[in-house]
Structure formats: structure tokens, C-alpha cells
Amino acid sequence: xxxxxxxxxxxxxxxxxxxxxxxxxxxxxxxxxxxxxxxxxxxxxxxxxxxxxxxxxxxxxxxxxxxxxxxxxxxxxxxxxxxxxxxxxxxxxxxxxxxxx
Numbered sequence: 001x002x003x004x005x006x007x008x009x010x011x012x013x014x015x016x017x018x019x020x021x022x023x024x025x026x027x028x029x030x031x032x033x034x035x036x037x038x039x040x041x042x043x044x045x046x047x048x049x050x051x052x053x054x055x056x057x058x059x060x061x062x063x064x065x066x067x068x069x070x071x072x073x074x075x076x077x078x079x080x081x082x083x084x085x086x087x088x089x090x091x092x093x094x095x096x097x098x099x100x101x
Contacts, residue, residue, distance in 0.1 A: 003057060006049050007064040014038050014065055016090045018072020022080075023088035030088075035069065 021034040042061060051057050072090070079086045079093055086093050 002049055003051055003060050006045050006051060007060045009045060010038075010042055010061055011064040011068040011071070013041060014068025015072040015075065018069035018074075019076045019090040019093075020072070020088045021069060022073040022076030023086075038065070 017034045017038050021031055024030040024034065042065060046053065046057070046061070075090070076086065076088075079097075083093075083097060
């Protein structure tokens with residue numbers, strides 16, 4: 001059960017980074033940072049939760065990592081199509097959209 005909670009945390013953590021990744025040029029410095037900044041947090045969660053580095057944990061956590069990145073990217077694409085002026089920062093865009101409604 002603990003691995004599912006950690007996977008959910010990792011998925012939610014990666015959505016803003018995937019949103020950022022959707023706004024930058026592929027393989028640029030910002031793109032690389034948006035993919036790699038969450039990695040130390042994932043490692044910290046693995047160590048802090050004592051789930052270890054067993055092979056079966058990689059299936060859940062790596063999947064959650066990439067699904068979160070993809071969801072953020074899709075969310076950025078959706079906001080870009082719906083609202084013309086979006087930034088690379090998810091929380092600012094949510095605030096701006098909420099304020100304009």
C-alpha cells in the first residue's frame with residue numbers, strides 16, 4: 001500500500017514539471033532541468049519511506065514519474081489551445097485563469 005501512496009505523490013509532483021517541459025524547446029537546458037529536478041525528490045521519498053530499491057518498485061515509481069510528466073505536458077497543451085497567453089508556471093496560470101473568470 002505504501003508504494004501506491006509514494007507513486008501518487010511522485011505523479012502529482014511531476015505534473016508542474018511536465019507543464020514546464022511543455023513550454024520549452026526539446027533538449028534545451030530548461031527541458032533537461034524540468035525532467036531531472038524531481039529526481040532527488042523521488043530518491044528522498046524512496047529512502048524516507050523505506051520502500052528500498054527493489055526491482056518491482058521501479059515499475060511503479062518510474063511509471064508514475066513519466067505519467068506525471070506527460071499529464072503536465074498535456075495540461076500545458078490544453079491550456080495553450082484554450083487560452084492563448086500561458087506561461088511555463090502551472091500555478092501562476094491557474095491563478096490567472098481563476099482571476100479572469
